[in-house]
Amino acid sequence: MPTSKTHSRHVVGDDDFTDLLPETRRALAHRISVAQRDARLPGVVAGVLRDGEPLWWGARSMVDGHVPTTDVQFRIGSITKTFVAVLVLRLRDEGLLRLSDRLGEHVPDVGPGAGELTVRQLLSHTSGLSAEPPGPWWERTDGSLRPELADLLQDPPLRHESGRVFHYSNVGFGLLGALVERLRGDDWYTVLHREVLSPLGMRRTSALPEAPHAGGWAVHPWADVILAEPLQQTGRMAPAGQLWSTVDDLLRWAGFLAAGDDRVLSAATLAEMREPQAPGEDGYGLGLALNRTGTLALAGHTGSMPGFLAALWIAPEERLGAVVLTNTTSAANFSVSDLAADLVGIVAEREPDFPEPWRPLSSCDPAVLALTGPWYWGPTACGLRLVGENELELVQLAAPRERVSLLRPADGEAWDGDTWTVTGGYWHGETMRVVRSADMAAEAGREAGISHLDMGTFVLTREPYPLDGPTPGAVDPAGWRAEKW
Structure with a gap:
């Protein structure tokens, strides 16, 4: 996990409340156990963190011959987009681009109709681009079918006027991956590993699966039988959903998204990424989905690829986060997003964090x-x-x-x-x-x-509507008065 400060708020008197209470741990384990049974998940592994440090993990599985651990890789689908967004914001913070730049300024061969789209529009899914590229279902076909950037664009490429509405676009993040490659002069994943994964110690996040990893399964909607899903490499569309990762690594990532790391991206820029840019069911920032459940304001992302569902949510105000990884294509009456949000909510409700103690300022102008x-x-x-x-x-x-x-x-x-x-x-x-x-x-x-x-x-002003003050439009010279009506 990333280095974090030791916060005195966990110690009150002689009590150390760093660890979760047994009742809370049981509630977390019960939640994922019920989800695994009711949604018929081949496997599920989850973890919760606070202040950048893991608090709890649990898993349930009856498939693949073992119960997954926090070091078993799952495909994380669109959580990949959060990594690509961080790469783009690094370029912005270095002065290599502006969010208002047109994509064509940096990727001139992007193809007709896409060059006028701005970086901000692509990050926030307000570009108007189609959701998917042309041709067969890209998640289940080899990326070699789309060798050129122009192969990602439908004809016409836009489904909505740019900047007008939120329309989720996997294509947009394929184009952002190409933007990173052009400005860095290297493959997007190579850049990601060098600039993000390595500094954060995320050794088990990769573009291709590395053992031990879970197999991806489809569960029959009307029978308790399963079907193995194919594993395709998605080529130009990889920045939209290619990555594999583990609960251990994604808890590191959640801690980073909450607090920042100056080796990668500042806390201020990450806070900017969490600012709403586009309306939606809950809203969307710059590469981060926004969600609200009860009193919790969440940021993060969900992900799906054939055989896998994933979710990562952080609650920055509560300094909490949760990750859930499963190996099923879909499940009736099940939301991996809700499951991850529930894990955050269980801890927030049962064990609210202690605030920092009040201290006077060390200096004052x-x-x-x-x-x-x-x-x-x-x-x-x-x-x-x-x-x-x-x-x-x-x-x-x-x-x-x-x-x-x-x-x-x-x-x-x-x-x-x-x-x-x-x-x-x-x-x-x-x-x-x-x-x-x-x-x-x-x-x-x-x-x-x-x-x-x-x-x-x-x-x-120091007084409400002072007679001799600078209030625009002047003040009634009679001033404040009592009046019997």
């Missing part, structure tokens, strides 16, 4: 401290709290006590102390400026002479 306290947007009461070094939290006091926005110093080599960038809430991405009085004495210092805050043109 008086000028930033002077910004804290109540502010008013008209009659709406807001509050600014200093929650980190040069980090402010903006809340609406009339609403339940919850974070509305975070304010951090605006990007730039020389921060002036008065220009902030807003993250989250209504003003997400906007600029907040501290506006000072024109007659402020030069010797008063930065912590004095504040007139108001300009929050993306919204004026916040």
Whole structure:
């Protein structure tokens, strides 16, 4: 597993709550046991992690001669897309592309109709491309049938106007794999192994199956009999669903998707990947599906290939994640996504994590401290709290006590102390400026002479609608008054 900090929240007094309680472990084992029986799964293996460390694993199987362990490979299908998305975001963070770039700028031979699609549209399934390539069912036929990029495109290639609706497209990720290859000058899987798998220690994730691995099966819908599924290598479509992996490796991956690793991708970029880009049943980010079950906000992906179903979900706020791998093509009244989400939910409900203990800040800029306290947007009461070094939290006091926005110093080599960038809430991405009085004495210092805050043109003042304040449109000179109606 990736290196993680030792969090003191698991120790309260003399008690160490790092391990799950026996009742929770039993509930997890019971959940996958019932799923294996009711859905008639040839095999299922699952794992749960917290704070990047494995908490539990379990398995059930009556096929392949053994019960799978966390080191047995299964095909993970479209979870492959999360790996490709990370490769693309690495290129973006290195300045080799922008998400607004047209694919044709980097892959000029992509073929008619696809060159105008943007990288963001491909990552978020809003490109309008067809779901599948032309020709026979690509998941069950050899990739040599589609040797060229143009062979991935239907005629016409688009099913919807680009950028208008969410339409899941395996073809789009085949094209993103080609984008990685063009900009790196190497096969996409070679790039993945060098830049991602090796640094994260994911030794059992591969493009081809490596023993020990599970066989893929189809279960007859009306009889308790099974049929072996073929294993095809998918060629140009491989970035959409080729990879094989294990519970051990995917728990590492889940920990990375939740917390980041600066050797591969920062936590900030991974948070960006989890931002909704497109509507859907639950939504979709940049290569990550989004899901909500109860109070849990989940991110991750599901996957399917003939003979296999898989799911990986993380709950970043709860620092939890779960992986489920099965070797069946499909099952009636069964959702591998729901199973993985249920495992997260069992732990979250029965054993909520302990918060970090409160500690005072180690340093404080008086000028930033002077910004804290109540502010008013008209009659709406807001509050600014200093929650980190040069980090402010903006809340609406009339609403339940919850974070509305975070304010951090605006990007730039020389921060002036008065220009902030807003993250989250209504003003997400906007600029907040501290506006000072024109007659402020030069010797008063930065912590004095504040007139108001300009929050993306919204004026916040120290009093609600002050008579002598800067409120746009002026204020009734009669001021606040009592009135008998």
